[in-house]
Amino acid sequence: xxxxxxxxxxxxxxxxxxxxxxxxxxxxxxxxxxxxxxxxxxxxxxxxxxxxxxxxxxxxxxxxxxxxxxxxxxxxxxxxxxxxxxxxxxxxxxxxxxxxxxxxxxxxxxxxxxxxxxxxxxxxxxxxxxxxxxxxxxxxxxxxxxxxxxxxxxxxxxxxxxxxxxxxxxxxxxxxxxxxxxxxxxxxxxxxxxxxxxxxxxxxxxxxxxxxxxxxxxxxxxxxxxxxxxxxxxxxxxxxxxxxxxxxxxxxxxxxxxxxxxxxxxxxxxxxxxxxxxxxxxxxxxxxxxxxxxxxxxxxxxxxxxxxxxxxxxxxxxxxxxxxxxxxxxxxxxxxxxxxxxxxxxxxxxxxxxxxxxxxxxxxxxxxxxxxxxxxxxxxxxxxxxxxxxxxxxxxxxxxxxxxxxxxxxxxxxxx
Amino acid sequence: xxxxxxxxxxxxxxxxxxxxxxxxxxxxxxxxxxxxxxxxxxxxxxxxxxxxxxxxxxxxxxxxxxxxxxxxxxxxxxxxxxxxxxxxx
Numbered sequence: 001x002x003x004x005x006x007x008x009x010x011x012x013x014x015x016x017x018x019x020x021x022x023x024x025x026x027x028x029x030x031x032x033x034x035x036x037x038x039x040x041x042x043x044x045x046x047x048x049x050x051x052x053x054x055x056x057x058x059x060x061x062x063x064x065x066x067x068x069x070x071x072x073x074x075x076x077x078x079x080x081x082x083x084x085x086x087x088x089x090x091x092x093x094x095x096x097x098x099x100x101x102x103x104x105x106x107x108x109x110x111x112x113x114x115x116x117x118x119x120x121x122x123x124x125x126x127x128x129x130x131x132x133x134x135x136x137x138x139x140x141x142x143x144x145x146x147x148x149x150x151x152x153x154x155x156x157x158x159x160x161x162x163x164x165x166x167x168x169x170x171x172x173x174x175x176x177x178x179x180x181x182x183x184x185x186x187x188x189x190x191x192x193x194x195x196x197x198x199x200x201x202x203x204x205x206x207x208x209x210x211x212x213x214x215x216x217x218x219x220x221x222x223x224x225x226x227x228x229x230x231x232x233x234x235x236x237x238x239x240x241x242x243x244x245x246x247x248x249x250x251x252x253x254x255x256x257x258x259x260x261x262x263x264x265x266x267x268x269x270x271x272x273x274x275x276x277x278x279x280x281x282x283x284x285x286x287x288x289x290x291x292x293x294x295x296x297x298x299x300x301x302x303x304x305x306x307x308x309x310x311x312x313x314x315x316x317x318x319x320x321x322x323x324x325x326x327x328x329x330x331x332x333x334x335x336x337x338x339x340x341x342x343x344x345x346x347x348x349x350x351x352x353x354x355x356x357x358x359x360x361x362x363x364x365x366x367x368x369x370x371x372x373x374x375x376x377x378x379x380x381x382x383x384x385x386x387x388x389x390x391x392x393x394x395x396x397x398x399x400x401x402x403x404x405x406x407x408x409x410x411x412x413x414x415x416x
Numbered sequence: 417x418x419x420x421x422x423x424x425x426x427x428x429x430x431x432x433x434x435x436x437x438x439x440x441x442x443x444x445x446x447x448x449x450x451x452x453x454x455x456x457x458x459x460x461x462x463x464x465x466x467x468x469x470x471x472x473x474x475x476x477x478x479x480x481x482x483x484x485x486x487x488x489x490x491x492x493x494x495x496x497x498x499x500x501x502x503x504x505x
Contacts, residue, residue, distance in 0.1 A: 240462035251458040253436065254486070299434040299471075302464040302487045307417055309430050342458045399454040411457050414434055 023194035031227030038235035039063025041072035044189035045374020051196035054382035064205035068186030074336035080177035087392030087404035095372030108188030116271035117177030166277035237337035239360035258306035264288030280317030344416030345404035
């Protein structure tokens with residue numbers, strides 16, 4: 001069923017009786033050409049592009065819970081391509097271009113809203129660093145603008161511009177950045193994949209991998225053995241647990257990241273904003289809630305809940321930036337588990353097991369990457385060679401000293 | 417979360433810096449193969465459950481190996497790295 005304005009009007013006049021379930025709920029077949037493990041944003045996008053762009057057939061997505069039950073529905077919904085390094089920026093710009101055409105492409109309203117993102121500048125050194133970053137973005141075909149204080153003041157007059165320690169001196173702006181309705185991304189990709197014959201199998205947890213002679217034969221699951229010619233794992237947050245079934249250790253630690261939503265307020269933050277003197281970022285949802293976050297909790301965790309010191313730190317960052325929010329009450333706080341890689345950048349690569357491919361290590365930046373991650377992983381699975389924008393995301397970059405370390409922190413995942 | 421420092425007793429998590437899993441206690445020989453150094457620096461078991469990891473207690477300046485559950489955040493014990501013998505070189 002194709003969605004359109006006409007269709008909505010027709011359904012409104014006939015009591016909305018014509019809407020059908022958006023995807024099937026199939027039982028697993030004995031075997032597939034390609035099985036994707038993980039029915040989140042990245043896994044569903046991979047299946048969608050495999051079927052639509054790479055002409056693959058007999059594809060299944062295995063999800064241990066329900067579709068989109070992981071981090072695709074637990075993030076702060078921001079899209080942007082404001083990276084510095086050559087290994088990252090072309091990939092994230094490719095992703096932003098896919099976001100720009102996504103709703104027409106998969107015929108689903110994902111509420112892609114390019115409301116702009118600004119990274120605030122507080123020191124002269126930071127202005128130099130952001131100027132360099134903006135130039136790197138422009139060289140890679142993205143958009144970037146340097147704003148002075150007056151321009152930022154015109155957009156957000158209530159910010160704490162004259163803070164004695166962290167005065168706001170300007171901002172790096174990417175107008176094409178913004179937010180997207182995150183659940184709708186999972187649903188849109190799921191619907192698009194299902195309509196092209198992909199089996200989306202829910203409540204199906206992978207409990208083992210059948211490997212013989214260095215080659216993957218299929219997966220042991222809670223719904224029986226499922227044979228596969230190729231397996232792609234896209235389960236960020238649980239990557240180490242799933243890949244341990246193949247005897248692999250990863251350059252990844254799992255960490256908890258918290259996110260926050262305030263009570264609904266009248267519109268006063270049009271775009272996305274990041275504080276440059278601490279880790280705090282914020283946007284305002286269409287319902288009026290301030291959606292914000294900061295650092296990861298800082299130690300290995302699989303508990304999808306956070307700890308109090310980070311809540312305090314995030315609140316302090318928010319208050320330093322915009323004291324006006326001091327009386328807003330928090331509605332919700334939650335935690336999600338991130339794949340924190342050793343250099344803060346992701347991995348899309350083959351593994352030592354023939355036919356087994358890996359996509360993970362997204363740290364806390366996976367949502368914005370969803371379309372390009374799916375496209376590039378599909379490219380790798382279908383053609384056995386990396387997509388041009390994802391060539392740097394290799395496992396062996398750590399051994400070879402080719403880290404993609406945006407923050408220059410070294411192999412210390414809790415600092416990325 | 418509160419962490420038991422062997423020297424100072426149970427203290428707030430904010431007094432500690434986190435380093436990572438105790439793989440750092442098993443440093444390869446200087447002439448070990450690059451793969452051994454790669455594993456030491458980068459590859460982790462990253463278990464969902466019991467993990468021994470390293471914390472630095474800033475007030476007393478000691479490194480501590482904490483036996484911790486990464487799912488429940490329960491702490492099952494902690495020892496000073498200096499008491500483990502060998503320690504960090």
